[in-house]
Amino acid sequence: MRGAIQNQKELLKKIILLGYAAATLTVGVTAYGLQMNIPITVVNGIDVFSGPSFTVSGNFGLSDFISVEAIGTVDLNFGNFTANAAGVITAPPVTNTGNNPGQTAPALPGAPLPGLPYAALLIGNLSLGFHQLFPADASAGLGSSAPPTDIFATRTIGDIFGTTIANGTVLEFRVNDINTSDNSGSFTVGNSRGQNVSDAWGMSSSVLVPLCLWGGLLLGRKNRWLASARVAQ
Structure with a gap:
């Protein structure tokens, strides 16, 4: 017994x-909210009106988040405008828009997001609209004479999209510009290093x-x- x-x-x-x-x-x-997995993706400078996409795994609320990193630069206007993924200019000393490194230049009508920085990395789709993924702020080199080309951001789903994201949603990356014929370079985007997330994590709750x-x-x-x-x- x-x-x-x-x-x-x-x-x-x-x-x-x-x-x-x-x-x-x-x-x-x-x-802390659920972290959305961002698979490692190469976004080319010509990905203006369409670009690489991924399928969201899990349901994400407004307080859930993305912790993301982008490495590299894209060149617009045959290299006369080079910027990081936040759209902060890295070269040349004077761009075709008359700007300098550490500044941004608002895109003209015809870009996916007119008024927001040229060359900025965008995320979204036709239903959700497209949104700037990396804020053009001091952490992205705004105001610096030597902006970084490897940048990070952690943002909530609500801050980026303003709405919840359902399982199976297809999100696309684009570069903010008005044409593609004179573009080159690329961004490599994915989860911030040390923030690898399983595709199944969004379902764990x-x-x-x-x-x-x-x-x-x-x-x-x-x-x-x-x-x-x-x-x-």
Whole structure:
């Protein structure tokens, strides 16, 4: 009898530990939001009116986020305008628009996002519209005489798109410009280094939340079960 009760206690401990783990993971996901996976993608300077795309895995709310990195530059106007993925100019000393490194130049009508920086990396689709992925700010070299060509950004889904993103949504990358014939260069975009995300991570909350609830139920019954076991002894 004592052996059976001891085995029951050991099993109960394992189940309770599973409940704790599920609760901890779920709290972490809830507190920080889910990260959308951005597969490593090369976006060429000619990808203005269409570009490479990927399919979103998971459902993402307004407080979920993207943590992304882009390496490289694109050249517009036969190299007379070179910029990083935020659209911050890196070369030449004076561009065809009359700007200098560390500045931006607003795109003219005919670009995917007129008024926003030339050469900026965009993300979206025809239904959601296209949105600038990397803000043109100091972290992207705005105001610097030597802007970086490897830039990072962490932004919420709400900040970028203004709406939730459903599982299976196809998102496309584009470069903000008015033509393609004189463009070259490329950006390599993906999750920020150290932020690799499984394609299945976006689905994890649907598993973790029930596990958390189950773990909480088991924790609430722990004392009663142990008390019953002591009485049986």
